[in-house]
Amino acid sequence: MTKNFNKSSLTLTKEEHIKENSNYLRGTISDDLKNEITNGFTGDNFSLIRFHGMYQQDDRDLRIERNEQKLEPRHAMMLRCRLPGGVISSEQWLKIDSFVSKNTLYKTIRLTNRQTFQIHGILKKNLKNIHQILHKIGLDSLGTANDVNRNVLCTSDPMESKIHQECYEWAQKISNHLLPHTKAYAEIWLDQKKVFSTDHEPILGKTYLPRKFKTTVVIPPHNDVDLYANDMNFIAIIENKKVIGFNVLIGGGLSITHGNKQTWPFLALELGYITLDKTLSVAQAIVTIQRDWGNRTNRKNAKTRYTIQNVGLKIFKKEVEKRANITFEPIRSYLFTTRGDSIGWKKDINNNWSLTIFVENGRICDNNNQLLKSGLLKIATVHKGNFRLTSNQNIIISEISNENKNKIENIAISYGLIKTNSKLRENSMACVSFPTCPLAMAEAERMLPVFITKVENIMLKYSMEKEIIILRVSGCPNGCGRSLLSEVGLIGKSIGRYNLYIGGNRIGTRIPKIYKENITEKEILVHLEFLIKDWSIYRKENEHFGDFIIRKKIVKEVINPIHDFWN
Numbered sequence: 001m002t003k004n005f006n007k008s009s010l011t012l013t014k015e016e017h018i019k020e021n022s023n024y025l026r027g028t029i030s031d032d033l034k035n036e037i038t039n040g041f042t043g044d045n046f047s048l049i050r051f052h053g054m055y056q057q058d059d060r061d062l063r064i065e066r067n068e069q070k071l072e073p074r075h076a077m078m079l080r081c082r083l084p085g086g087v088i089s090s091e092q093w094l095k096i097d098s099f100v101s102k103n104t105l106y107k108t109i110r111l112t113n114r115q116t117f118q119i120h121g122i123l124k125k126n127l128k129n130i131h132q133i134l135h136k137i138g139l140d141s142l143g144t145a146n147d148v149n150r151n152v153l154c155t156s157d158p159m160e161s162k163i164h165q166e167c168y169e170w171a172q173k174i175s176n177h178l179l180p181h182t183k184a185y186a187e188i189w190l191d192q193k194k195v196f197s198t199d200h201e202p203i204l205g206k207t208y209l210p211r212k213f214k215t216t217v218v219i220p221p222h223n224d225v226d227l228y229a230n231d232m233n234f235i236a237i238i239e240n241k242k243v244i245g246f247n248v249l250i251g252g253g254l255s256i257t258h259g260n261k262q263t264w265p266f267l268a269l270e271l272g273y274i275t276l277d278k279t280l281s282v283a284q285a286i287v288t289i290q291r292d293w294g295n296r297t298n299r300k301n302a303k304t305r306y307t308i309q310n311v312g313l314k315i316f317k318k319e320v321e322k323r324a325n326i327t328f329e330p331i332r333s334y335l336f337t338t339r340g341d342s343i344g345w346k347k348d349i350n351n352n353w354s355l356t357i358f359v360e361n362g363r364i365c366d367n368n369n370q371l372l373k374s375g376l377l378k379i380a381t382v383h384k385g386n387f388r389l390t391s392n393q394n395i396i397i398s399e400i401s402n403e404n405k406n407k408i409e410n411i412a413i414s415y416g417l418i419k420t421n422s423k424l425r426e427n428s429m430a431c432v433s434f435p436t437c438p439l440a441m442a443e444a445e446r447m448l449p450v451f452i453t454k455v456e457n458i459m460l461k462y463s464m465e466k467e468i469i470i471l472r473v474s475g476c477p478n479g480c481g482r483s484l485l486s487e488v489g490l491i492g493k494s495i496g497r498y499n500l501y502i503g504g505n506r507i508g509t510r511i512p513k514i515y516k517e518n519i520t521e522k523e524i525l526v527h528l529e530f531l532i533k534d535w536s537i538y539r540k541e542n543e544h545f546g547d548f549i550i551r552k553k554i555v556k557e558v559i560n561p562i563h564d565f566w567n
């Protein structure tokens with residue numbers, strides 16, 4: 001027997017009422033935009049602006065000081081762009097950079113691990129301006145946050161092969177197909193006239209999804225998108241150098257709540273194989289099932305992974321077949337062998353060049369080490385091709401002609417964009433955390449660069465400096481840095497303290513397990529030194545760190561996270 005989460009005796013969450021009463025996501029956002037008394041949004045609008053791709057934040061470094069001065073927190077918005085597959089042209093980049101440089105508090109662009117960029121520190125009075133700029137250059141931020149299908153990921157660099165190009169187009173089609181239909185975005189931000197016909201959300205419904213929903217299109221053997229962390233995944237199956245269909249996997253997700261054993265990370269499960277022509281109807285069926293069956297009474301158990309756990313995969317699959325009018329074929333064979341970006345120069349299908357630049361934790365700014373923001377701006381002024389953002393928070397300058405290669409290379413070198421980094425650093429990742437993230441419990445982006453240097457020193461001490469460890473940090477158990485798919489994962493507990501997880505694998509198909517709880521950075525380094533030393537002595541030939549940890553039973557392997565993750 002399955003539980004009906006949403007029967008009337010259970011109380012729907014506050015967010016469900018907000019959506020229901022929002023008039024298709026309008027709320028009173030327009031009134032708030034005129035309100036000059038506060039720099040923030042009021043009431044339900046605080047949550048509703050997220051559907052339009054913005055979060056209200058305040059600078060946490062300044063909270064105490066402003067509180068003492070009896071000032072309102074320094075409210076500013078973060079905007080997340082919709083960029084399925086992560087492609088952005090040089091021209092678009094120039095416009096974004098110009099807005100960021102003139103109109104934001106931080107003057108940086110932040111690449112995210114979902115192949116897009118965020119702009120932090122936008123004052124309310126500048127919001128319409130950025131939306132109108134985005135619109136003019138063919139971009140938007142609709143549905144990049146809250147209870148909808150988010151930015152759709154696709155294995156990076158569509159110019160690498162025709163298959164990549166095709167899959168990139170699927171990412172766009174899926175994103176467009178599942179977008180909210182409401183005209184609220186155009187009315188509020190683009191000043192388009194109110195249309196008096198009744199709004200209708202044919203796929204998402206009036207109260208949208210119970211929770212965020214994440215989708216990928218992925219080309220084996222490269223799992224750069226970390227598909228197992230996503231709600232819905234399409235793995236390209238290739239025959240005679242053509243995509244003929246997709247294996248469909250559902251129900252991945254990584255967030256937990258410290259100490260709450262009713263929450264667990266989960267890897268996406270196989271549903272079956274479909275031919276290409278079924279892609280959109282299957283995507284729509286999965287989303288509508290999650291819309292109808294997902295838990296709307298408890299947001300901590302509302303994602304697809306919990307719906308599947310509640311009804312069982314078999315019943316979920318049957319319902320997808322019914323709604324999409326298809327029969328899944330058995331899963332076709334596939335194998336993942338890599339996850340990280342390969343930094344540096346590569347040739348593409350048209351004999352042009354691409355240059356992948358390592359962006360530490362996705363932050364595009366100028367500092368003493370490199371003038372990344374200025375360098376990319378300079379490249380955008382001479383480069384005729386595109387920029388491509390990766391799910392590892394890096395950027396690819398793509399479609400560089402032979403004639404332009406030297407010019408771009410010279411700019412990249414002179415601004416310090418091409419550097420030799422350890423494999424450890426290139427494969428590390430941190431979420432944003434302080435000072436903008438309201439949920440941060442410990443530092444992530446700001447602590448990782450120095451922390452990595454310390455781990456590099458340990459690796460060097462044991463002659464392991466050429467090896468990779470996938471090391472990721474998240475400032476809280478929401479796990480945005482995908483720490484629960486790493487070989488060494490840190491998850492913030494409080495300022496300066498983390499839970500240490502170990503034993504995930506290199507390609508992102510095994511969840512790590514807690515090794516030490518609530519320890520300081522210094523203590524983490526002591527434990528890591530001990531483990532790295534042992535690994536250097538007792539590893540089998542080429543054995544990865546995470547595999548060594550499991551073989552040596554230093555932690556128990558997480559096979560079924562529902563049972564193994566906490567126990």
Ligand code: SRM
Pocket residue numbers: 055057078080111112113114115116117118144150151212214226229252253254255256300303362393430431432433436437438439478479480481482
């Ligand atoms: Fe995330 C919330 C940043 C990828 C799980 N995430 C947030 C917020 C918006 C905080 C908030 O709700 O107020 C963070 C904004 C910080 C800031 O100042 O920018 C934030 N998440 C990020 C980014 C920027 C991290 C990064 O450094 O790249 C990523 C933006 C992706 C994008 O472009 O859409 C980001 N977040 C992820 C991932 C990884 C992924 O998707 O591959 C996860 C774990 C995977 C998953 O969903 O299970 C993730 N973020 C969360 C959660 C937990 C959701 C849940 O299922 O319970 C929250 C909190 C929430 O939604 O309530 C959250």
Ligand code: SF4
Pocket residue numbers: 431432433434437438439440441444474475476477478479480481
């Ligand atoms: Fe913020 Fe936590 Fe996500 Fe880091 S993991 S960005 S601290 S919500």
